[in-house]
Each structure stands twice: as structure tokens, then as C-alpha cells.
Amino acid sequence: MNEKKTPAIRFQGFTDDWEERKLGDVFQEYSEKNHEELPVLTIVQGKGTVLRDESNRNLQYDKSSLSNYKMVKKDDFIVHLRSFEGGFEKANSNGIISPAYHTLHGDDTDSSFYYPFFRSKNFIERLLKPHVYGIRDGKSIDIEGMKTIDIPVPSFAEQQKIGGYLDQVDYLVALYQCKLTKLQLLKKSMLTKMFPKDGARIPEIRFQGFHDDWKQRKLGDVFQEYSEKNHEELPALTIVQGKGTVLRDESNRNLQYDKSSLSNYKMVKKDDFIVHLRSFEGGFEKANSNGIISPAYHTLHGDNTDSRFYYPFFRSKNFIECLLKPHVYGIRDGKSIDVEGMKTIDIPVPSFAEQQKIGCYLERIDCLIAIHQNKLSKLQKIKQALLSKLFV
Incomplete structure (x- = not known):
């Protein structure tokens, strides 16, 4: 042949x-x-x-x-x-x-x-x-x-041409990987410095114009749980850990659900928080759009709160491993959150204006991280495609 x-x-x-x-x-x-x-x-x-x-x-x-x-x-x-x-x-x-x-x-x-x-x-x-x-x-x-x-x-000249081109692609992959790593480290550093450490009333780094001490209030006083059902007109949502919600019908997860039971689903409003009794990565997620979710979830809304500020706080190591941990019970994959106990946690409450300033800044970093992740993913796909077409 x-x-x-x-x-x-x-x-x-x-x-x-x-x-x-x-x-x-x-x-x-x-x-x-x-x-x-x-x-x-x-x-x-x-x-x-x-x-x-x-x-x-x-x-x-x-x-x-x-x-x-x-x-x-x-x-x-x-x-x-x-x-x-x-x-x-x-x-x-x-x-x-x-x-x-x-x-x-x-x-x-x-x-x-x-x-x-x-x-x-x-x-x-x-x-x-x-x-x-x-x-x-x-x-x-x-x-x-x-x-x-x-x-x-192939001829040595053609080897050099192909090798040099792939080196350029590798350089770009490494460049965007380096930029992405730096942004991720920047975000991690800022999260530790823009929130007060244990016992402190102000963070290490603040935006100009903010001087007041941060208050401490119970989570359940800042965020109120609500449960509204009979909203079948809204789209069903599913949770993606670390990314909030997506439309269930557009999810790549093969989730089966009985559409006749949608009247029992809970409504959640955009930017409100979602907590599952089961403790996965702390259990907190954020709604990226209005919709309805499984009745197994709890929904929390806070007046004069900026979800861009509280979302990284709720997903922080300090919140999950220190503040939330006393209210988590069970072992391994069977861990669950005591929601009523969770509501007694003291959380930081700066002014709404400062929340917005910090939230906006962190959102911009997340946007840059997403851009670089997207570019890196595209370059890696381009390299894979080239490897299949530049070789016999």
C-alpha cells in the first residue's frame, strides 16, 4: 500500500x-x-x-x-x-x-x-x-x-522551517501562559490584601477616598433567604463550580430532569447567591442570570450588597476553611452545610460604594484572566491542528 x-x-x-x-x-x-x-x-x-x-x-x-x-x-x-x-x-x-x-x-x-x-x-x-x-x-x-x-x-531545510514555526507558536503559548499565571497570582495577592485579616477592621490595601472601619455583621442579617416557586416561565439553571450558573439546556452535562416538576423549582435572581446543603468547594455559587434551580438549593439576596465583592470572599480559603468549617458536618463526599448555623457567621461589611469599587476591580482582573485563558486555549488548539497537518 x-x-x-x-x-x-x-x-x-x-x-x-x-x-x-x-x-x-x-x-x-x-x-x-x-x-x-x-x-x-x-x-x-x-x-x-x-x-x-x-x-x-x-x-x-x-x-x-x-x-x-x-x-x-x-x-x-x-x-x-x-x-x-x-x-x-x-x-x-x-x-x-x-x-x-x-x-x-x-x-x-x-x-x-x-x-x-x-x-x-x-x-x-x-x-x-x-x-x-x-x-x-x-x-x-x-x-x-x-x-x-x-x-x-524531510530535508534539513524543511525541518528547520517547520521547527522554527512551531517554536514561534510555543513562544506565544508560553507568553500567554506566563501572563495568565501573573494575573492569577495578582488576583490571589489582592484577595488577601483587599479584605481585612482576622481581627482587623480595615484591609491592607484600600482605594483612595475610603477611610471608615469595616463593619462585622451576621451573614443571615446581610443576606436573606427567600424561596419563590411556580415560575415555570423562567429557564432552568444548573451550577458550574467556580463559574456560577448556566442554562441547563445549554450545559454539556447530561442532566435529566422532570419538566412536570418545574413548578417546585426555586426562582433565583441574577447576582443572588445559591447554597447547596452539600458542601462542594464551600457550597456557594452566584446566579449569572434569572432562572429557576433545584429545590435542593437555598437562595440568598442582600440589599445594598455587591455580588462581585462577596463572591470571591465566599469562595476564599479563609471563608471555606475557617469561617464555614464549623458549620459543615459529615465526611468526604457526604459533607453538608448547616445553613442556619452558616447564617451566624460574622462577615465583613464595608460601605456599598467600597464594595462596588473592589468588586469592579476584581471583575476586571477576572475579565483579563478569561481573555488570556481563551487566547491560550486557541493557541493550544492551533498547535494541535498544525501538528496533525505539518507531519506525514
Whole structure:
């Protein structure tokens, strides 16, 4: 059977069929020791190598045995007999690695081209799989068998073109991941500084123009529970942890419900809070729209309260693990919230204007986080699509 010898997408100027050669003919194994002058490297799955002394993994090694460590050159490949995610990684710098690894070098090969290929689902699950033996965490790679795998070999120039392009995509993925991480850390930091610590009456950071002490009131005095039924005209909602509510009919969760029982469902108004007796992540969520919800939920409304301010507070570690915890009973997945006890919790109550200011600021951070998450997700999907079309 004649197999396709060219990928679905090619860069301009490349028209020749790709060759197919044995992995062991393209990449030669080498083993050079007695290089104690080089830095010791460790492997990070999916990211190549890092200096072992700068790794956050607490790895102990006998420095007297470094003469037995293998040298690896930048951009060469590293394979462990044990099959973790296929076993292939790439050296990001010159160094020495544990003798348990195998090192592979290929003349006229571009590692930026072959690295995504070696980590692709096609290579790991189809080509490499026949040469993996053992079960579960004990899986190992038959190195000599692995060398018999047929791999694609385009011209070195085309390898460089594809590899360089994928490097650019990886750079953008890393850039947006870095920005996203910084925003998430900023939000976490601001949540600790914009709410008073235990016993304090004012937060560490405040917006200009606000000076009054924050009040402390019982949750049940600030938020009143209500229960309105017979609103079948409203859409049925379902809860998504950490994201509030979505229309049940648009949810990707296969939830079956008896539409004849909708008259018994509770109405909830946009921005009001929803509490389930069962304690999942604290049990608090926020309604993103008007609708009706299962009668198993409790609905809470607060006059002169800004849900953008209270939602991160109700989902904070301090609220869930300290304030709410005494009112949670049961074990494991059977944990439930004592709603009446919950209403006795003292919560902070700044002025409505300050709530709005803080809520608006946190909402803007959430918006930026969502934008960067969306861009990152799109880039990752683009990369996956490219990997399937840029390789034979």
C-alpha cells in the first residue's frame, strides 16, 4: 500500500516527498562519561532539561558518582528506559545526566521539528507502543526495538522551517501562559490584601477616598433567604463550580430532569447567591442570570450588597476553611452545610460604594484572566491542528 509521503500543509518552496528511515539510522546513540565539569541536569516532562541544582524537585545524588554520568549536548534527545509520556525529552543545554538515560544525536536534524513529533500521540500510541513492555508505572521501552521505528525525514531545510514555526507558536503559548499565571497570582495577592485579616477592621490595601472601619455583621442579617416557586416561565439553571450558573439546556452535562416538576423549582435572581446543603468547594455559587434551580438549593439576596465583592470572599480559603468549617458536618463526599448555623457567621461589611469599587476591580482582573485563558486555549488548539497537518 502506498502511504502518503507529504504532509497536508507545506511551506512554499518545498515539494519533494519526505523520506522514511529507521529511527536508529537517523539518530545515533552515544555514551560519553567523565565530564564532571559539566552541570548536572534533570528532566521535566514536556519541557526538556533544567539544572538539577535549580530544580524545585528535592533530588539527592552522590556527587562522587558524577564521573559515571552521561554527557548530553544541547538539542540532543534523551530517552529513559522507563516509559513516561513516551520517554523522549530534549536537552536544553549541555550537561550530564543519570546513566539510566540514553542519549541520541542526529546529524542534519532539527530538534524543534523532531521534539513535537516524538511527543505526538501518533508516535507514542501507535509507533512506539509495540516497543513498550510492562504494566502501569513499570512500563519500559525496548531501546533497540525503538530504533527500528520508521520516522519521517524531510530535508534539513524543511525541518528547520517547520521547527522554527512551531517554536514561534510555543513562544506565544508560553507568553500567554506566563501572563495568565501573573494575573492569577495578582488576583490571589489582592484577595488577601483587599479584605481585612482576622481581627482587623480595615484591609491592607484600600482605594483612595475610603477611610471608615469595616463593619462585622451576621451573614443571615446581610443576606436573606427567600424561596419563590411556580415560575415555570423562567429557564432552568444548573451550577458550574467556580463559574456560577448556566442554562441547563445549554450545559454539556447530561442532566435529566422532570419538566412536570418545574413548578417546585426555586426562582433565583441574577447576582443572588445559591447554597447547596452539600458542601462542594464551600457550597456557594452566584446566579449569572434569572432562572429557576433545584429545590435542593437555598437562595440568598442582600440589599445594598455587591455580588462581585462577596463572591470571591465566599469562595476564599479563609471563608471555606475557617469561617464555614464549623458549620459543615459529615465526611468526604457526604459533607453538608448547616445553613442556619452558616447564617451566624460574622462577615465583613464595608460601605456599598467600597464594595462596588473592589468588586469592579476584581471583575476586571477576572475579565483579563478569561481573555488570556481563551487566547491560550486557541493557541493550544492551533498547535494541535498544525501538528496533525505539518507531519506525514
